[in-house]
Amino acid sequence: MRIDLKINNGFLWFSSYNVHLKGYFFYENIFYEKQNAIHKLLKFQSISEFKKVVHQFNGIFTIVITIDNTTLLACDATRIFPLFYGIDNNQLLITDEIENFKSKFYCKESEIEMLSSLHCFGNKTLFDDIFITQSSELLTLQDDDIVRSEFLFSYATNEYSNDSYHNLKQKTIDAFDNAFKRLSESIKDKKLALPLSAGYDSRLIAAYLKKLEHKNVLCYTYGRASSFEIENSKKVAETLGFDWVFIPYTEKLIKGFTSSNEFKEFVKFAGKYSSTPNFQEYFAVKYLKQQNLIDETTVFISGYAGDLLGGSQFLKVIPEDFKTKKLIATLYKEKFHFYNHSNEQKLALQKTISKTLTHFNFSYSEKSAHSVFEDFDIKEKITKYIFNSSSFYTFFGYEVRFPFWDTTLLEHFKNMPVSSKLEKKLFDDVLVTNYFKPLNIHFKNDYKPDASHLKINQIKTFIKNLVPKRVLSKRLEKSDWNNYLLITNELKEELLKKNLPFEIPTKAYNQVVVQWYLYFCKNQI
Structure with missing residues (x-):
C-alpha cells in the first residue's frame, strides 16, 4: 500500500x-x-x-x-x-x-x-x-x-419528533446557537468573506456574525448589474455594519478565461474526474484576491444547502405522501434529467440507484421515504456538486466553513416532522421572527415561494416539454442573474472552434459545462 x-x-x-x-x-x-x-x-x-x-x-x-x-x-x-x-x-x-x-x-x-x-x-x-x-x-x-x-452519518430515519411547534422552534434556535458558536470558535478573529445573496441562508450567517461580534467581515455579491440579489444583499450588509462589494460579471472580467493555464489547473482541481466543476464563483474569488480585498488568512463562510435542511425538497420534489415504492422512479426523474436516455440506459441507471440506496442503508425500505430521498441527495448531488463547488475557495488558498452542515444541525433537522418542512414552514419562521426582524433585515420584497407558485412552475415545466429546444435555451437567460450565459458562451465558442458536437442547453447552463468538461477530461480541449 x-x-x-x-x-x-x-x-x-x-x-x-x-x-x-x-x-x-x-x-x-x-x-x-x-x-x-x-x-x-x-x-x-x-x-x-x-x-x-x-x-x-x-x-x-x-x-x-x-x-x-x-x-x-x-x-x-x-x-x-x-x-x-x-x-x-x-x-x-x-x-x-x-x-x-x-x-x-x-x-x-x-x-x-x-x-x-x-x-x-x-x-x-x-x-x-x-x-x-x-x-x-x-x-x-x-x-x-x-x-x-x-x-459515519445517515439522514435516513423513521423517528420523527413529537414536540409541539413551539418546542421545535426553540430547539431549532438552540441548535443554530450551538452550531454558530462552534463556527465562531473555529474562525476566531480571522477576516471573513461572505458570499451574500438575497436569500435566507447567507443572511442568517450574516446575522450570526453580527450577533457573535465578528467585525472583520466582507460581504460580496456577484453577477449581472441588473440582478435582484443586489438591493437586499447590500441593505443586509449596510444594516449590520459590514463592508459590501458588488462584482459585476462583464465581458471584461470573463473574456478569454478558457485559454488561461490557471483556469485549466482549476478545472483539474475542481472536477477531480468525478464531478462537473462549478465556474460560477471562480471569477468573484479571483477578483477579491487580485484586488487585495482579502488576505491570505481569510476564511470564506458558505451557506451551502441550508435550504435543504428547512425542507426545500418538499417545495419542489417530494410529495407529502411519498412512499418507498416511488423512490427509485422519483430519484431517476429528478436527479438524472440532464440527458435523454435510451431504454437500456434508463434501466442501467435505475439499477445504479437501487444499488446505491442499498449501500447507503441496507434497510432503507424500513425508513421514511422522504428521509431516504434526502440522504441519497446529500451523499450524491449535494456533496459531489454543491459542496464540491467550494473548490474555488480552496484552489485560491483559502479555508472555508459550512455552518449549516454542522452535525448537530443535521441531526436536528433530519428528525423534524414533515409537516414542519412543507413550504419551509418552521425554518423560515425561525429565521424571520427570531433573527431578521429583530435586526431590521427582513424586507417586503423578499421572495418566498408558496404552494401556488409551485403549481404554476409545475404547469410551466409541462409546457416546456412541448417547446422547441432553441426557445427553451433563450428562456434560460431570464433567470440568469449570475450571468452564467457569459461564461458558458466562452465554453461553446471553444467547442465550436474544435468542431466538437454538443447539445443546446434547455434546462440549465450546466448542460454546456458538463459536455465541455468531458471533452476536457478526454484531452480533446
Missing part, C-alpha cells in the same frame, strides 16, 4: 507516524486542528476505539490512519477533501491526485452518469477501477483490499 497526499490548497495536510489529517473537528466540545488534532488521533490504539470516536467528530475533515496493519479512511459529510484509491503498479494507491495513477481507462458508464446528473455515482470516477471516497464514508483497507465501506 502506498499513500501519496500532496494537495495543500487552503487546508494543509498534517502527518505524523501512522496518521494523516486535513481539516478540523470538534470532539466533546473541544476544537482540534493541525498538530493538536494529530496528537489526539495518535492516542487511538485500536480500530474499534477509533471507529467509535470518529462517529462523534463534527467538522470538515479527511483522516487516514493505520492501526495494526489496517488502514482506515474517514471523510465528513461535505467530503471536500476526497481521496482516490485503486490498484497501481500491483499495489493499492491512496492519493489526493488522480493523475498519480499510471494506468487510466475511460469508463463510458460513468460518462452517462455525469451527463445525466453532473457527477459520477457512488465511489466511481470517470476511470475504470479508480475509486473516490464518499460523503461520511469510513473505509477499512487491509493487504491492498477494501474490507469494509460504512457511513
